[in-house]
Amino acid sequence: MKNLFVLFAILIASVTSHAQEQFPIGPDHNLTPGSLCSRPTEHRYPEGINYCERDVDSDVKRGRFAAYDQLGFRTRQMDRQAFKIDHYIPLCMGGSNNIDNLWPQHKSVYEITDSLEQVLCQKMAEGKLLQKDAVRIIVQAKNNLDQVPAILARAYAL
Structure with missing residues (x-):
C-alpha cells in the first residue's frame, strides 16, 4: 500500500505542474456541476439506483472541449x-x-481517479456504500487529487 501512495504522489505532482493552463485538473463547477440519470435504462445495485447507458455523441464531446477552452x-x-x-x-x-455532467479529463488525471471510481461502484454493488455517499466521495476526490490515495485506502476498507 505504501508503494501505491508513492505512485499517487508522483502522479499528482506531475499533473499539477503540467496542467498549468493546458488542461483542467478538475471539472469547472459552473460548466460541470454534475447530474444524475433521470431517464434510466435499468436500475442497479441493492439500492436500485437509476442507470443510464453511455450515450455521448461526438458533437457534444467537441462542445465540451470548446467550452473548457473558453475558460483559457x-x-x-x-x-x-x-x-x-x-x-x-x-x-x-x-x-x-x-x-452538465461531462468534462474533458486528461489521461494524467483519470489515471488517478479511475481506480477509485471502480472501487466505489463495486462497494455500491456489494451494498456497502449508498449512492449519495459514493457521489460525495468521488466529487471530493475529483476536486482534490492530492486526497485520492487516502480516499482510496478508506474505500478499500469498506
Missing part, C-alpha cells in the same frame, strides 16, 4: 488521445450523459 485551457491544441470525456458523476454511480 488549450485542450483542443493537445493530443485528443490524451483525453476522454469524463462523467463527473460516473455512470456506474447513476450519473447522467447530460452536458
